[in-house]
Amino acid sequence: xxxxxxxxxxxxxxxxxxxxxxxxxxxxxxxxxxxxxxxxxxxxxxxxxxxxxxxxxxxxxxxxxxxxxxxxxxxxxxxxxxxxxxxxxxxxxxxxxxxxxxxxxxxxxxxxxxxxxxxxxxxxxxxxxxxxxxxxxxxxxxxxxxxxxxxxxxxxxxxxxxxxxxxxxxxxxxxxxxxxxxxxxxxxxxxxxxxxxxxxxxxxxxxxxxxxxxxxxxxxxxxxxxxxxxxxxxxxxxxxxxxxxxxxxxxxxxxxxxxxxxxxxxxxxxxxxxxxxxxxxxxxxxxxxxxxxxxxxxxxxxxxxxxxxxxxxxxxxxxxxxxxxxxxxxxxxxxxxxxxxxxxxxxxxxxxxxxxxxxxxxxxxxxxxxxxxxxxxxxxxxxxxxxxxxxxxxxxxxxxxxxxxxxxxxxxxx
Numbered sequence: 323x324x325x326x327x328x329x330x331x332x333x334x335x336x337x338x339x340x341x342x343x344x345x346x347x348x349x350x351x352x353x354x355x356x357x358x359x360x361x362x363x364x365x366x367x368x369x370x371x372x373x374x375x376x377x378x379x380x381x382x383x384x385x386x387x388x389x390x391x392x393x394x395x396x397x398x399x400x401x402x403x404x405x406x407x408x409x410x411x412x413x414x415x416x417x418x419x420x421x422x423x424x425x426x427x428x429x430x431x432x433x434x435x436x437x438x439x440x441x442x443x444x445x446x447x448x449x450x451x452x453x454x455x456x457x458x459x460x461x462x463x464x465x466x467x468x469x470x471x472x473x474x475x476x477x478x479x480x481x482x483x484x485x486x487x488x489x490x491x492x493x494x495x496x497x498x499x500x501x502x503x504x505x506x507x508x509x510x511x512x513x514x515x516x517x518x519x520x521x522x523x524x525x526x527x528x529x530x531x532x533x534x535x536x537x538x539x540x541x542x543x544x545x546x547x548x549x550x551x552x553x554x555x556x557x558x559x560x561x562x563x564x565x566x567x568x569x570x571x572x573x574x575x576x577x578x579x580x581x582x583x584x585x586x587x588x589x590x591x592x593x594x595x596x597x598x599x600x601x602x603x604x605x606x607x608x609x610x611x612x613x614x615x616x617x618x619x620x621x622x623x624x625x626x627x628x629x630x631x632x633x634x635x636x637x638x639x640x641x642x643x644x645x646x647x648x649x650x651x652x653x654x655x656x657x658x659x660x661x662x663x664x665x666x667x668x669x670x671x672x673x674x675x676x677x678x679x680x681x682x683x684x685x686x687x688x689x690x691x692x693x694x695x696x697x698x699x700x701x702x703x704x705x706x707x708x709x710x711x712x713x714x715x716x717x718x719x720x721x722x723x724x725x726x727x728x729x730x731x732x733x734x735x736x
Contacts, residue, residue, distance in 0.1 A: 347470025349496025382437025405439030551710025616644030
């Protein structure tokens with residue numbers, strides 16, 4: 323059977339989102355080069371650059387919560403147009419003006435509205451697809467992201483070195499193209515409320531505030547907390563890995579890191595469809611547990627492979643498989659266990675826990691490296707992921723027991 327049949331029969335909006343993600347990530351020219359832009363082109367010091375980069379990360383947190391509330395209570399489409407449109411306008415102006423201070427302010431504004439729009443995209447996928455199709459639809463948009471990321475930085479690197487104003491303008495232009503595609507092909511997906519549905523549905527409408535909803539659904543809250551263990555490990559790709567390669571391979575470390583990132587991108591692009599075809603028969607939590615096992619093996623082996631670059635390649639392929647499984651199932655579990663009128667806000671909370679785990683992963687591991695060295699980091703990562711896997715297994719057992727109790731309750735009621 324042709325494995326691409328996996329993606330047949332999805333709603334038009336999901337195919338449109340696939341192309342929107344390709345264009346957006348291909349055209350994400352500015353923020354991947356933000357540190358270099360601030361130091362080399364705008365002549366800020368390293369300390370000021372660090373503060374600016376931190377602010378661009380921090381503003382996305384309240385932006386996501388605000389955007390999630392806007393999407394749930396008003397409109398998915400309006401949230402996307404406002405967020406993506408204002409982010410693009412801010413970037414476009416950066417390509418026209420020359421004042422470094424104004425450029426920095428506009429970059430922070432753009433980062434805010436990029437964060438504002440993210441929960442909306444997750445909510446649209448959940449709205450447009452049945453629980454059985456969400457893994458497939460999510461994997462298609464995830465594939466689009468990686469196709470864009472695989473090509474975009476090459477173009478961005480050329481523009482950065484030769485045409486810095488064009489870097490901003492083309493970034494904005496690709497956003498406007500994505501907005502046009504969204505406008506034409508994606509209708510409003512916000513669920514109709516006060517519609518009678520199965521009382522046992524985990525997606526049934528709820529009343530109350532966001533905190534009350536999270537307390538009512540401990541399995542959802544625990545999942546997001548346990549997933550932070552996985553995020554802690556994944557963050558080491560950009561934090562500890564480059565330093566590790568420089569320590570092992572010296573001046574060739576940076577080049578070899580680039581090779582490994584290319585292998586990661588190729589693994590994701592070429593294996594996503596195959597992995598989804600194999601894992602779609604398993605439950606979401608079982609897939610998340612498998613992802614953790616691949617993370618534990620892939621990251622854990624780095625501490626014992628010495629200077630064998632071939633084994634670094636094998637390690638990268640292994641944790642990349644874990645990345646594919648985790649990325650295509652995390653959102654599915656959250657959507658399947660969220661009230662339909664809180665989807666975007668809970669997606670925003672998930673983004674917030676991810677940001678927190680990144681902060682912890684960099685600050686704590688930095689201190690750990692100072693005390694114990696780089697090689698020991700990977701033992702720590704293995705232990706952290708193993709604990710996360712253990713928690714996910716416990717959550718899976720809890721869910722199975724809850725489901726059995728619910729079935730018995732219905733049988734008694736009948």
